[in-house]
Amino acid sequence: MIWFKSGASARKRSTTAALTMASVVALGLAILAPAAHAAGTTIRAVMHSGLRVLDPIITTAHITRNHGYMIYDTLLSMDSNYKPQPQMAEYKVSDDGLTYTLTLREGLLWHDGTPVTAEDCVASLKRWAQRDTGGQMMMDVTESLTAADARTIVLKLKQPFAPVLDMLAKPSSVVPFMMPKKVAETPSTESITDQTGSGPFKFVKGEFQPGVKVVYEKFDKYIPRKEPPSWTAGGKVVKVDRVEWINMPDAQTALNALGSGEIDYMEAPPVDLLPMAEGNRDLRKFIWNPLGSQTMGRMNFLYPPFDNVKIRRAAMLAMNQEDVLSALIGNPDYYKICASMYGCGVPLETNAGAPPSLTLKGDPKAAQALLKEAGYDGTPVVILQPTDVITTAAQPVVAAQALRAAGFKVVLQPMDWQTLVTRRASQAPIAEGGWHMFFTNWIGAEVWTPLVNPMMNARGKKGGFFGWMDDPEIEAMRVSFAAAKTLEEQKAIAAKIQQRAYDDVAYVPLGTYIIPALYRTSLSGLLQGPAPLFWNVKKAN
Numbered sequence: 412m413i414w415f416k417s418g419a420s421a422r423k424r425s426t427t428a429a430l431t432m433a434s435v436v437a438l439g440l441a442i443l444a445p446a447a448h449a450a451g452t453t454i455r456a457v458m459h460s461g462l463r464v465l466d467p468i469i470t471t472a473h474i475t476r477n478h479g480y481m482i483y484d485t486l487l488s489m490d491s492n493y494k495p496q497p498q499m500a501e502y503k504v505s506d507d508g509l510t511y512t513l514t515l516r517e518g519l520l521w522h523d524g525t526p527v528t529a530e531d532c533v534a535s536l537k538r539w540a541q542r543d544t545g546g547q548m549m550m551d552v553t554e555s556l557t558a559a560d561a562r563t564i565v566l567k568l569k570q571p572f573a574p575v576l577d578m579l580a581k582p583s584s585v586v587p588f589m590m591p592k593k594v595a596e597t598p599s600t601e602s603i604t605d606q607t608g609s610g611p612f613k614f615v616k617g618e619f620q621p622g623v624k625v626v627y628e629k630f631d632k633y634i635p636r637k638e639p640p641s642w643t644a645g646g647k648v649v650k651v652d653r654v655e656w657i658n659m660p661d662a663q664t665a666l667n668a669l670g671s672g673e674i675d676y677m678e679a680p681p682v683d684l685l686p687m688a689e690g691n692r693d694l695r696k697f698i699w700n701p702l703g704s705q706t707m708g709r710m711n712f713l714y715p716p717f718d719n720v721k722i723r724r725a726a727m728l729a730m731n732q733e734d735v736l737s738a739l740i741g742n743p744d745y746y747k748i749c750a751s752m753y754g755c756g757v758p759l760e761t762n763a764g765a766p767p768s769l770t771l772k773g774d775p776k777a778a779q780a781l782l783k784e785a786g787y788d789g790t791p792v793v794i795l796q797p798t799d800v801i802t803t804a805a806q807p808v809v810a811a812q813a814l815r816a817a818g819f820k821v822v823l824q825p826m827d828w829q830t831l832v833t834r835r836a837s838q839a840p841i842a843e844g845g846w847h848m849f850f851t852n853w854i855g856a857e858v859w860t861p862l863v864n865p866m867m868n869a870r871g872k873k874g875g876f877f878g879w880m881d882d883p884e885i886e887a888m889r890v891s892f893a894a895a896k897t898l899e900e901q902k903a904i905a906a907k908i909q910q911r912a913y914d915d916v917a918y919v920p921l922g923t924y925i926i927p928a929l930y931r932t933s934l935s936g937l938l939q940g941p942a943p944l945f946w947n948v949k950k951a952n
Contacts (some may be wrong), residue, residue, distance in 0.1 A: 454934065454950055455664045458801045458943070459679040461622035461658035463829035465614075466602040468542050471584040471865060471876075472832040473852075477942045480643070481627050481654070482522070482608035483588035486513055486532060486564070487580035488644035489937065493856075495580035496644040498636065499527070499589060499609075500564065508571040515562040515577075518634050520612045521591055529558035534595035536564075536579075536587060540785035541599040542877065543585040544868035545568040545578040548893060553818060561599065573861055574893055582643050582941035583857045611635070611647040611946050612654060622829060625656040627945075640938055640947045645945040650936065654945050660799045669694065669929055675950065677929045678943050680816065681801050682742050688929050696927040699939050702855025703747070704802075704926075705754055708810055708919040709866065709878045710848050714841055716792065717848070721785035723916035726792075726848075728766060728781065730810055730816035731773035732922035739924065740807040746924040752864065752909050754855045755923055763906040764913030769920070779819035791820040793841055795849040806850035806921065835877045849877075850921075856941045860901075861889050861908045866918040878918070885911050 442912040460474040467479030487623040488498040500513040519527035533556055540546030550556075566575070579587055594605045606614040612627035619625055635646035657674060659665040662681050668674045670691050680688070688694045710726065712718040719725050736746040750765035768774035792814060796807040811821045824846075826834070831849060839845045858864040867889065868874070871881030885908060892904045912918075930937065933951045938944045 443761055447807065452950065454651050454654045454676060454945060454948060455674040456654065456656050456676040456678065456943075456945075457659050457668070457674055458656050458798040459802060460828045462625050462656065463621045463662075464602065464832060464903075465606060467588055468539055468585055469602050470832050470836070471851075472829070473584075473854075473942070474828075476583055476586060478614075478625065479586055479588045480610070480837070480942050480944060481611045482606060482614050483586075483590065484519075484585055484608070484610045484647075485580070485589060485643070485711065487576060488642070489577075489580045489582050489856075489941075490641040490644040490734065492641075495576040496638075496641075498580075498644060499532075502576070504576075508573070511566040511568075511569045511575055512559075513564040513566070515564075516634070516636075517562075519609055520632050521609050522607050522630060524632070525591070526561075527589065527609050528561050528592070529564045529729050530561075531592045531595065532564050532589050533558050534592040535589045537600050538590075538595045538597070539585060539587040541874070543578075543581075543587070543756060544865050545574065545581060545862045546585070546864065547868070547870065547874055548572070548889065549575060549578050570891060573896075578862070580644075581856075581863055583854060598779045609633070611649045622827070623658050627654045627656075628652065635946075640944075642938070642940045643942075644945070649946050650949045651945075654657045654734070662801060669931065672931065672933075675931050675934055676943075679802055679926050680929050682740050682745050682926060684886055685929075687925070693932050696930055697930055697937050698925060698927045699943055700854050700925070700941070701939060702754065702756070703923045704852045704854050705749070705858055705923050706735065706802075706806060706850065706852045706921045707866070708806065708848060708850050708921060709876075710916065710918075711846055711878050712880050713838060713872070714845060714847070716785075716787055716790045719785055720915060721781055725778045725781040725817060726814060726819070727786060727916050727919050728768050728774045728778040729813045729819070730919055730921065731768060731813070732770055732920075733772065734813065735806055735809050735921040735926060738809045739802070739925070745926065746922055749923040750920065752866070752912060752918075752920050753859050753861075753905065757855065758770055759860060759905040761902070761906045761909055763909035765920075766913070773813060773815070775816045782818050782916075787818065789820055791822045792847045793822050793824060793845070795834060795846050795897075796823040796825045797831050800828040802852055802926065803828060803831075803850055807848075810848070810850065838872060854941055855923075861885075861892050861905055866907065867912060869915075869917070880915065880917050882911070882915050882917075885915070885917070 464475050467475050487501045503512045540550045552572045554569045559565050597603045611633045613630045617627040629649040635648045638645040740746045748761045748770050751760045753759040794807045797803045836848045861867045865876040868876045869880045869882035869885040888908045895901045935949045936947045
């Protein structure tokens with residue numbers, strides 16, 4: 412599912428810089444200067460966001476997940492055919508499907524030099540499963556999860572749960588990253604403070620500037636698998652000494668730095684700037700995420716007005732995908748109208764339950780009528796508005812305009828993305844720092860089934876995703892989906908789940924898009940995957 416057309420002209424769209432050009436240039440030069448000593452073996456990348464939240468279990472923020480892939484490893488991984496493969500551990504499944512035995516590879520070490528043990532991994536899995544929608548379902552049917560010895564993890568189920576291997580290999584979000592026991596025993600409601608992993612890179616704490624710069628160094632004692640790399644599976648062979656993530660909120664400044672060789676990689680350039688890169692023979696485009704990304708809006712089910720399903724439906728009727736995608740991406744070669752909550756071009760794709768207005772031009776008159784019927788009292792809708800990430804900046808503005816046209820009162824609250832991902836976790840009332848609506852994006856592999864799609868988690872305030880939808884009917888259908896034995900059965904159940912999710916307005920899917928990364932030709936070996944991956948990448952001197 413790739414819609415990218417090289418050489419396509421992009422429509423111009425306005426962007427708002429979080430910093431003035433002069434201050435960004437000064438900041439960029441200050442950040443770049445200290446790393447000159449490692450120029451030949453250092454990859455400098457401008458990612459889609461600055462990094463502040465370092466715990467990849469407590470948040471689904473992509474920049475934190477990307478950080479996780481740098482320093483942590485997983486028991487199983489998923490290859491490019493979307494099949495689970497051994498990573499830290501080999502596995503065996505009993506004939507009755509009730510016992511999973513995972514044996515750690517020999518020689519695995521944490522970054523502090525201590526051995527990785529089964530007890531570490533058991534603690535990590537338990538913490539992960541408290542936050543992950545599929546992990547929660549797996550633990551619902553788990554009899555025990557124990558360490559049989561230093562290298563053996565045993566998962567015993569009360570009843571078969573076919574997706575176990577898929578859950579342990581899931582690429583996003585939340586990834587079951589392994590951490591030392593002392594770290595993994597941190598309550599899942601609190602952020603970890605220790606960044607010790609066992610992955611191919613080490614986090615350089617002394618050079619971390621939250622929201623500005625992150626530095627990773629090669630972990631020389633990491634033992635890669637011998638298989639070729641494939642998505643997040645196979646050998647994670649690090650071929651550089653350092654990787655630096657440098658935050659440049661102004662995209663034009665970042666593109667200039669890429670063109671001059673001050674940086675090597677730009678994860679998410681604005682589509683309207685891509686034609687400028689096409690004329691530079693030292694730059695190339697790279698689609699690391701061929702499934703694309705789904706953008707969406709999520710409402711808070713806990714407080715008025717969105718505790719009323721009719722008002723949620725009115726908000727959905729007011730919005731439409733074309734307006735959002737046109738503002739977000741601009742060039743239709745890079746986006747697609749898609750009403751399927753599982754994404755388009757995947758086995759479970761379906762339009763079940765989708766209101767026609769969503770994929771057309773919205774229906775503000777119907778929204779107005781439903782809003783009146785629901786008794787909307789004029790409660791201002793607080794929308795969190797990130798201003799520093801191009802892939803989330805347009806949606807709140809477009810949605811606010813659509814909601815106002817339907818009769819809603821709307822308040823946009825500007826903030827940076829890392830503040831938003833912290834704020835959205837709050838269940839506090841609106842007057843105490845709560846919120847009504849936020850917008851985010853998911854890669855295709857995060858939404859392609861009702862088990863992994865965080866928005867389908869309907870467990871409410873206890874274990875649900877931000878917004879806290881509480882719908883036992885959806886939860887029951889998700890259990891049925893997990894037990895389905897054929898793809899046809901899964902499709903039928905997935906369609907029913909989506910029908911119910913649209914009825915309840917679990918969230919508002921706002922279409923699918925692809926933004927290719929840009930990189931200098933001095934880099935080679937880039938891998939496709941669920942995240943920008945930096946192992947296997949070489950940099951020529």
